[in-house]
Amino acid sequence: DEMEGPRRIRALHEDVVNKIAAGEIIVAPMHALKELIENAVDAGSTSLEILVKDGGLKLLQITDNGCGINKDDLPILCERFTTSKLKAFEDLQSIGTYGFRGEALASISHIAHLTVTTKTADSSCAWKAHYEGGKLAPAKPGQGADPKACAGRQGTQIAVEDLFYNVPTRRRAFRSASEEYAKIADQVGRYAVHCKGVAFSCKKHGEAGAGIAVPVNATVKDRIRIVHNSAIANELVEVELENVQYGFKIDGLVSSANYSGKKTTLLLFINHRSVDSSAIKKAVEQTYSNFLPKGGKPFVYLSLEINPARVDVNVHPTKREVNFLNEDEIIELLCDEIRMRLGKVDTSRTFMMQS
Numbered sequence: 001d002e003m004e005g006p007r008r009i010r011a012l013h014e015d016v017v018n019k020i021a022a023g024e025i026i027v028a029p030m031h032a033l034k035e036l037i038e039n040a041v042d043a044g045s046t047s048l049e050i051l052v053k054d055g056g057l058k059l060l061q062i063t064d065n066g067c068g069i070n071k072d073d074l075p076i077l078c079e080r081f082t083t084s085k086l087k088a089f090e091d092l093q094s095i096g097t098y099g100f101r102g103e104a105l106a107s108i109s110h111i112a113h114l115t116v117t118t119k120t121a122d123s124s125c126a127w128k129a130h131y132e133g134g135k136l137a138p139a140k141p142g143q144g145a146d147p148k149a150c151a152g153r154q155g156t157q158i159a160v161e162d163l164f165y166n167v168p169t170r171r172r173a174f175r176s177a178s179e180e181y182a183k184i185a186d187q188v189g190r191y192a193v194h195c196k197g198v199a200f201s202c203k204k205h206g207e208a209g210a211g212i213a214v215p216v217n218a219t220v221k222d223r224i225r226i227v228h229n230s231a232i233a234n235e236l237v238e239v240e241l242e243n244v245q246y247g248f249k250i251d252g253l254v255s256s257a258n259y260s261g262k263k264t265t266l267l268l269f270i271n272h273r274s275v276d277s278s279a280i281k282k283a284v285e286q287t288y289s290n291f292l293p294k295g296g297k298p299f300v301y302l303s304l305e306i307n308p309a310r311v312d313v314n315v316h317p318t319k320r321e322v323n324f325l326n327e328d329e330i331i332e333l334l335c336d337e338i339r340m341r342l343g344k345v346d347t348s349r350t351f352m353m354q355s
């Protein structure tokens, strides 16, 4: 009757740790793409071209015309926690850029084949680097791992190939490439509406036309017309709200009481990151229920800027959840504003019909 002792505790191999972390951040191709879009916007790009093959599982490629990456930074580009955007923990309080913890490219390189081609303004040529597991690696067997000089324009092209090739369970979970493409197009559409001054194109490999094509100078209303449709774009009212007490500002375009959709479209940005908020969605739907026919749903685009000191962005690596102070109060003020704007449009209609 021998009691079995506890099993010995061992450290996981670094490679396993990195793969686990990567799988938490990148659950589907759209998550990789979101990080890449945010990086390109952070780099000051005015043009983003996205190419997708097999719903992003075979290829996700994004080409920008931003500042590029210094050749000397290429060796550490894909190491975990390497970033040009954050130095001290305190910086998290005033961070103005999208990314901030240097995990995105590292994660992608652990679960896909990653190729980066980049050129800064003061470099005479572009540099092409290939990564595996966080490190520079030969693109083909027999080649060296060092970045290679090549021709190219200023900016960066990131190619992500065979996502989840080494995570077979995850890979098998994807049934349909078109479903993944739809999620990608949704995500691109969100940023294409929000990022004024940036041109977007997104296309499926092998298709002639772009699925999404937004020119650089399009207004937000034009962007909504292009990404969504005219029925929505023709019925938008502006929402504008600023509040010192709670340290926030809201700008947005929301559908008037004349538009009634089948389901709610909520494009929500908090400090320029696309995020989800079921609390905001619920409150907004409730507000509209007094204005729309039964079952009718609104289109709502909101850009919420909150004093970074009041936002806790450090919740989760995906940063899809954002916590901020006085959430209930802010939502109430937002809904008051929407109610007021919808009321105004209604009165002007009645007035016009009477006269």
Ligand code: ADP
Pocket (backbone or CB within 6 Å): 035, 039, 040, 043, 064, 066, 067, 068, 069, 077, 082, 083, 084, 085, 098, 099, 100, 101, 102, 103, 104, 105, 106, 156
């Ligand atoms: P983070 O965005 O949190 O810093 P990432 O892993 O996403 O971490 O990127 C690491 C670094 O690589 C960034 O801080 C930035 O300096 C550089 N970088 C990534 N993508 C681009 C890009 N498209 N253009 C210029 N620099 C980039």
Ligand code: MG
Pocket (backbone or CB within 6 Å): 035, 038, 039, 098, 099, 100, 102, 104
């Ligand atoms: Mg980033």
